[in-house]
Amino acid sequence: xxxxxxxxxxxxxxxxxxxxxxxxxxxxxxxxxxxxxxxxxxxxxxxxxxxxxxxxxxxxxxxxxxxxxxxxxxxxxxxxxxxxxxxxxxxxxxxxxxxxxxxxxxxxxxxxxxxxxxxxxxxxxxxxxxxxxxxxxxxxxxxxxxxxxxxxxxxxxxxxxxxxxxxxxxxxxxxxxxxxxxxxxxxxxxxxxxxxxxxxxxxxxxxxxxxxxxxxxxxxxxxxxxxxxxxxxxxxxxxxxxxxxxxxxxxxxxxxxxxxxxxxxxxxxxxxxxxxxxxxxxxxxxxxxxxxxxxxxxxxxxxxxxxxxxxxxxxxxxxxxxxxxxxxxxxxxxxxxxxxxxxxxxxxxxxxxxxxxxxxxxxxxxxxxxxxxxxxxxxx
Numbered sequence: 265x266x267x268x269x270x271x272x273x274x275x276x277x278x279x280x281x282x283x284x285x286x287x288x289x290x291x292x293x294x295x296x297x298x299x300x301x302x303x304x305x306x307x308x309x310x311x312x313x314x315x316x317x318x319x320x321x322x323x324x325x326x327x328x329x330x331x332x333x334x335x336x337x338x339x340x341x342x343x344x345x346x347x348x349x350x351x352x353x354x355x356x357x358x359x360x361x362x363x364x365x366x367x368x369x370x371x372x373x374x375x376x377x378x379x380x381x382x383x384x385x386x387x388x389x390x391x392x393x394x395x396x397x398x399x400x401x402x403x404x405x406x407x408x409x410x411x412x413x414x415x416x417x418x419x420x421x422x423x424x425x426x427x428x429x430x431x432x433x434x435x436x437x438x439x440x441x442x443x444x445x446x447x448x449x450x451x452x453x454x455x456x457x458x459x460x461x462x463x464x465x466x467x468x469x470x471x472x473x474x475x476x477x478x479x480x481x482x483x484x485x486x487x488x489x490x491x492x493x494x495x496x497x498x499x500x501x502x503x504x505x506x507x508x509x510x511x512x513x514x515x516x517x518x519x520x521x522x523x524x525x526x527x528x529x530x531x532x533x534x535x536x537x538x539x540x541x542x543x544x545x546x547x548x549x550x551x552x553x554x555x556x557x558x559x560x561x562x563x564x565x566x567x568x569x570x571x572x573x574x575x576x577x578x579x580x581x582x583x584x585x586x587x588x589x590x591x592x593x594x595x596x597x598x599x600x601x602x603x604x605x606x607x608x609x610x611x612x613x614x615x616x617x618x619x620x621x622x623x624x625x626x627x628x629x630x631x632x633x634x635x636x637x638x639x640x641x642x643x644x
Contacts, residue, residue, distance in 0.1 A: 265349070266304070266305050266349060266352060269305055269306070269330055269332045269334055270305075270306045270307075270326070270327040270330035270332070270334070271302045271305050271306065271334050271336060272307075272308055272309075272310060272321075272322055272325050272333060272334070272335050272336070273298050273299060273307060273308070273309045273336050273337070273338055274309075274311075274312035274318065274321065274337050275310065275311045275312060276313075276314055276337055276338050276339045277311065277313060277314075283339070283398050283400070283404045285338040285339075287404065289404070289407070289408060289411060290408075290411055290412065290415060290433065290434070290436050291436045291437050291438070291453060291454065292341075292435075293338075294338050294339055294341045294398060295338035297341035297342075297343070297411075298337070298338055298341060298343050300436075301344050301345055301347075301348065302334075302336070302343070302348050304345075305348075306327065308325050309338070318369075318382070319376070319379075319381075319382065322335055323376065326376060327373065330373060331372065331373050331374070332352065332356075332370065332371070332373060333370075333372075334348065334352065334368065334369070334371075335368050335370075336348075336365075336367075337367050337368055337397070339367075339397050339399065340368070340395050340397055340398070341398065341407055342393050342394065342396045342410055343394065347395075351363070351370060352370060354388065355370045358386060360385035360386055361375040361379075361385055362384050362385050363384065363385065363387075364384035364386070364387040365388055365395060366389060369382060369384075393410055412429075415434050415435075416429040416432055416434060417429070422440075422442055423442025423443060424440045424442060424443075424444050424445075424446065425444070425445040425446065426446050427445070427447050428447075428449070431448045432448065432449075432451075432452075433450070433451040433452070433453075434446075434452045435452065435453045435456075437454070437455050438453070438455070438456045438457075438458070439455075439456070439457045440452070440457075440458040441460035441462075442460055443460035443461050444460055444462045444463070444464070444475075445462075445463045445464065446458070446464045447463075447464055447465045447466035447467070447468070448466045449467045450464055450466065450467065450468045450469075450470070451468075451470070452464070452468075452470045453469075453470065453471040453472070454472030455472045456471065456472055456474070456475075457473075457474045458475045459476050459479075460477055461477040461478050462475040462476065462478065462479050462480070462481075463479070463480045463481070464481050465480065465481060465483060465498065465499075468482070468484055468498075469484075469485045469486070470485075470486045471486065471487045472487065473487065473488060473489040473490065473491070473503070474489075474490045474491070475491045476490075476491060476492050476493045476495075476511075477493050478493050479491045479492065479493060479494060479495045479497070480495075480497070480498075481496075481497045482496075482497070482498035482499045483498050483500055484497050484498035484500060484501040485501075485502045486502075486507075487503070487505055488504070488505030488506065489503035489504070489505070489506075489508070489521070490507070490508045490509065491503075491509045492508075492510050492511040492512075492513070492528070494511055494512045495511060495512060495513045495514070495515070497509065498517070499517050500518050501518070501519045501521070502519070502520045502521070503520075503521050504520065504521065504523070505523065506523030506524065507521040507524060508524070508525040508526065509526050510525070510526055510527045510528035510545070512528055512529045513526045513532075514530075514531045514532070515532050515533075516531075516532065516533035516534050517533075517535070518534065519532050519533070519534065519535070519536045519537075520536075520538070520539075521538045521539075522537075522540070523539065523540050524538045524539060524540060524541040524542065524543070524555075525541075525542045525543065526538070527542075527543050527544045527546070527547060527570070528546075530545060530548070530549070531548050531549065532549040532553075533551065534550075534551035534552075535551050535552050536550075536552065536553045536554070537553075537555060538553075538555050539558075539563075540555070540557040540563050540564065540566070540582060541555045541557070541566040541582070542566075542567045544568055545570045545571070546570060546571045547568055547570070547571065547573070548572075548573045548574065550574050550575045550577070550578065550594065551576045552576050552577035552578075553574050553576070553577070553578045553579070554578075555580045555582065556579055556580065556581045557582045563582075564582035564583040565582055566580050566582040566585075566586070567584075567586070568586045569588035569604060570588045570589070571588060571589050572586050572587075572588070572589070572591075573590075573591045573592065575591075575592050575593050575595065575596065576595070577595050578592050578594065578595065578596045578597070578598065579596070579597045580592075580598050581597065581598060581599045584598055584600065584601050584602070585601045586598070586601070586602045586608075587601075587602060587603045587604025587605065587606070588604040590602045590604055590607075591606070591607045591608070592608050593607065593609040593610075593611065595611040596608055596610035597611065598610050
């Protein structure tokens with residue numbers, strides 16, 4: 265339909281303290297938003313300093329096979345295909361050389377090649393949102409509100425439930441299937457995929473992660489993670505790149521997972537760090553457990569079989585292999601492999617000394633060596 269047009273996008277640069285062409289907004293730069301608005305048309309970008317004549321920038325990019333040239337600016341991220349296409353249709357009907365847009369131009373290519381100065385034959389005024397221009401961060405915030413609404417209403421119209429669209433931020437490349445639910449104050453970024461039936465609770469920050477059907481994530485941070493079907497994460501969990509949570513597994517409060525696979529049905533419920541580890545199915549990782557994966561130079565990996573029980577406040581010092589059905593006693597420091605079905609106890613022996621009164625916390629007041637009150641308050 266627009267095969268007779270070449271789009272030239274001027275990359276406006278304004279220096280420090282102002283949004284430039286590479287300023288990010290919902291997963292795209294300002295320039296990329298403009299290019300996405302003219303998808304399917306031949307497009308080329310060129311650097312441009314605001315206020316200078318555009319002809320020296322535009323002329324080297326003119327196409328001999330495109331009789332119409334549209335000059336747009338990278339600071340108009342709300343530009344849509346329909347607004348550009350409608351403007352082009354009016355330009356063709358009018359039979360003129362130059363049409364001035366609220367921000368940009370539509371020109372006959374031959375005119376742009378030969379004229380000494382562009383003079384508008386007509387000026388077009390479009391809707392308030394079409395050519396909103398981002399000169400400063402106030403205008404960036406204004407454009408951001410409109411883009412957020414467009415993205416959110418697109419997903420809601422497709423069947424996604426957003427509890428509070430006004431506080432929900434979804435990047436342009438995020439995929440959310442109909443039937444998913446997103447809570448208030450959530451940011452879903454990057455190339456994230458949220459499957460149908462997944463539930464993202466309030467106050468989640470999810471980046472380039474996959475949440476499968478039936479999974480629930482509550483008040484947690486995910487970056488490069490996979491949460492399989494019917495798994496539960498949160499509240500206040502952190503899944504770092506490479507975290508793979510198996511089907512039906514549970515990751516609880518103040519748990520951090522990094523580059524690790526948690527087997528289906530396994531539980532890491534409280535106050536734990538699992539780094540560079542593989543756990544089998546139906547394992548239990550007790551509160552306060554730490555997988556010590558770093559020796560100061562190299563990261564090492566630990567492997568746990570099926571139905572391994574790790575008692576609270578244990579430390580698994582990598583690299584170790586722990587076999588199926590092994591039981592790690594609470595408070596243990598495990599530095600060697602544990603065979604399947606074995607009990608590992610790696611802690612100091614508890615010694616109890618009864619009637620030990622000679623300690624600063626419990627000894628009686630008369631035993632304390634403090635200066636008498638009268639001495640402490642008297643002058644020398």
